[in-house]
Amino acid sequence: MKSKVIVIGSGFSGLVAAASLAQKGFSVKLLEKNSSIGGRSRQFHDSGFTFDMGPSWYWMPEVFENTFSYFGHKASDFYELQRLDPSYVVKFEDGQFDVPADLNELKKKFDIIEKGSGEVLQKFLDEAAYKYKVGMEEFVWKPSHSVGEFIDPRIFSSVLKLDMLQSLSSVVRKKFKDSRIRRILEFPVLFLGATPWKIPAMYSLMNHADLSLGTWYPKGGMFEIVKALEKICIKEGVEIFVNSAVTSLHFSKNKITTVLSESGEYEADFVINSADYHHFEQNILPLEFRNYNERYWEKRVMAPSSLLYYVGLNKKIPGAVHHTLFFDEDFNRHAVEIYEKPDWPEKPLFYMCCPSATDESVAPTGHENLFFLIPIAPGLKDDKTKHEYYFNLILSRAEERIGFPIRKHIIYRRDFSLNDFSSDYNAFKGNAYGLANTLRQTAFFKPKMRNPKVSNLLNCGQLTVPGPGVPPSLISGRLAAMEAVKMLKN
Numbered sequence: 187m188k189s190k191v192i193v194i195g196s197g198f199s200g201l202v203a204a205a206s207l208a209q210k211g212f213s214v215k216l217l218e219k220n221s222s223i224g225g226r227s228r229q230f231h232d233s234g235f236t237f238d239m240g241p242s243w244y245w246m247p248e249v250f251e252n253t254f255s256y257f258g259h260k261a262s263d264f265y266e267l268q269r270l271d272p273s274y275v276v277k278f279e280d281g282q283f284d285v286p287a288d289l290n291e292l293k294k295k296f297d298i299i300e301k302g303s304g305e306v307l308q309k310f311l312d313e314a315a316y317k318y319k320v321g322m323e324e325f326v327w328k329p330s331h332s333v334g335e336f337i338d339p340r341i342f343s344s345v346l347k348l349d350m351l352q353s354l355s356s357v358v359r360k361k362f363k364d365s366r367i368r369r370i371l372e373f374p375v376l377f378l379g380a381t382p383w384k385i386p387a388m389y390s391l392m393n394h395a396d397l398s399l400g401t402w403y404p405k406g407g408m409f410e411i412v413k414a415l416e417k418i419c420i421k422e423g424v425e426i427f428v429n430s431a432v433t434s435l436h437f438s439k440n441k442i443t444t445v446l447s448e449s450g451e452y453e454a455d456f457v458i459n460s461a462d463y464h465h466f467e468q469n470i471l472p473l474e475f476r477n478y479n480e481r482y483w484e485k486r487v488m489a490p491s492s493l494l495y496y497v498g499l500n501k502k503i504p505g506a507v508h509h510t511l512f513f514d515e516d517f518n519r520h521a522v523e524i525y526e527k528p529d530w531p532e533k534p535l536f537y538m539c540c541p542s543a544t545d546e547s548v549a550p551t552g553h554e555n556l557f558f559l560i561p562i563a564p565g566l567k568d569d570k571t572k573h574e575y576y577f578n579l580i581l582s583r584a585e586e587r588i589g590f591p592i593r594k595h596i597i598y599r600r601d602f603s604l605n606d607f608s609s610d611y612n613a614f615k616g617n618a619y620g621l622a623n624t625l626r627q628t629a630f631f632k633p634k635m636r637n638p639k640v641s642n643l644l645n646c647g648q649l650t651v652p653g654p655g656v657p658p659s660l661i662s663g664r665l666a667a668m669e670a671v672k673m674l675k676n
């Protein structure tokens with residue numbers, strides 16, 4: 187008889203773990219709390235608009251290809267990918283910088299604002315390409331059960347070149363003087379939930395992902411990736427149950443035997459948890475089986491949460507681009523308000539996504555689909571009056587910098603913030619992107635996939651290895667499945 191695997195949570199990591207194990211011949215059931223799958227990458231339709239609820243940047247396309255090829259597919263079997271050009275636009279206090287898709291063009295633009303910086307950029311990106319290669323080939327595929335996995339002459343020989351011991355910010359600041367260039371090169375690591383001065387310079391691999399590999403968009407939106415993985419799950423035989431929040435577990439000694447959920451009880455030979463690690467441990471696992479206590483979690487540096495606005499306009503914005511970063515205020519101050527003295531930010535940086543600039547299918551004809559994101563500290567007390575305040579604040583700045591009266595044309599708005607992250611995803615402190623990738627929270631320092639107290643359980647997803655983001659979550663699901671196969675064989 188086939189071994190029964192229960193996967194908890196249907197974000198990217200859960201979907202990939204489920205499909206991979208079904209492909210290996212296990213009988214897999216996927217239990218999702220919400221009424222639709224996709225986790226933080228869900229989508230909703232309202233008033234003619236289609237909104238992706240979470241991720242909007244499609245980076246590292248080869249990780250997606252690699253995931254699909256494992257199941258005998260290509261991304262193009264499911265969706266049409268388009269490379270964005272400009273990749274994105276950055277609004278500064280005194281103008282804007284369009285980041286072109288073409289690297290030679292970018293180098294020329296850098297040279298204009300800082301003489302010689304184009305060549306320095308090339309060298310910086312060559313180093314970043316090396317780090318990307320080592321990171322993606324050596325590091326991310328390690329389950330990181332122990333430091334022993336990293337005792338390898340090839341890794342040791344590359345440690346210096348990997349820049350593990352200095353921060354990304356210090357490297358960027360040594361090489362470039364212009365504050366706009368610095369901010370462009372420090373931006374990508376924000377995806378990893380940490381500030382450029384707290385994150386090892388190894389993560390300049392994200393600059394390679396950004397400036398060399400490019401920013402892409404799947405036509406129809408990021409949810410197309412979820413739909414593709416759902417098709418693969420179904421083809422491989424995974425049974426998906428929505429409205430099935432897992433509430434508790436039955437054990438026989440140190441082995442889970444049954445998973446209890448809102449939709450019923452499911453027998454289990456093996457369990458993969460991809461729901462937020464903290465929620466699973468603190469609310470579902472009995473005390474004696476927990477890997478970590480509440481004190482441990484309180485000491486973690488969480489990646490930011492977000493205050494999000496999904497907005498529909500009844501008019502097109504002339505010259506709108508897909509991704510616009512508003513870096514027109516002091517980032518250091520905003521970072522202190524996120525990490526050091528958590529508080530609602532005085533003058534936040536924010537991000538505006540306009541997918542309807544690329545894709546007509548996400549808004550009615552002649553309309554615009556906008557998504558605004560303000561990073562905020564996790565654990566703040568959510569408050570609707572704050573939503574109103576910040577909406578007005580960012581709209582004033584967006585209107586001024588873009589030169590278009592956005593307010594006048596708003597016909598749809600939905601807010602999503604800390605309380606929604608907590609209630610919809612059981613997110614610890616309402617976090618959006620899991621744990622910050624600081625050095626002390628990297629690889630074997632992260633919450634472990636394995637739980638030594640339970641013999642048939644693994645964790646995956648953005649709170650464990652390799653970390654936050656869509657590509658790492660896809661990898662996390664595969665890693666968990668590979669580990670599960672080994673454990674099930676023993």
Ligand SMILES: Cc1cc2nc3c(=O)[nH]c(=O)nc-3n(C[C@H](O)[C@H](O)[C@H](O)COP(=O)(O)OP(=O)(O)OC[C@H]3O[C@@H](n4cnc5c(N)ncnc54)[C@H](O)[C@@H]3O)c2cc1C
Nearest residue numbers: 195197198199219225226241242243432461647648655656
């Ligand atoms: C606003 C936002 C913007 C982002 N932007 C980007 C981006 O542009 N590019 C990028 O690469 N990454 C981005 N990310 C990060 C990326 O979306 C995540 O890292 C990734 O989607 C996490 O996947 P996951 O599988 O770990 O978890 P999740 O997607 O959170 O999935 C976990 C699932 O578990 C379910 N669950 C919780 N409790 C239970 C329970 N008791 N029983 C059953 N199910 C349960 C949840 O409902 C959820 O569906 C963004 C994230 C957010 C929130």
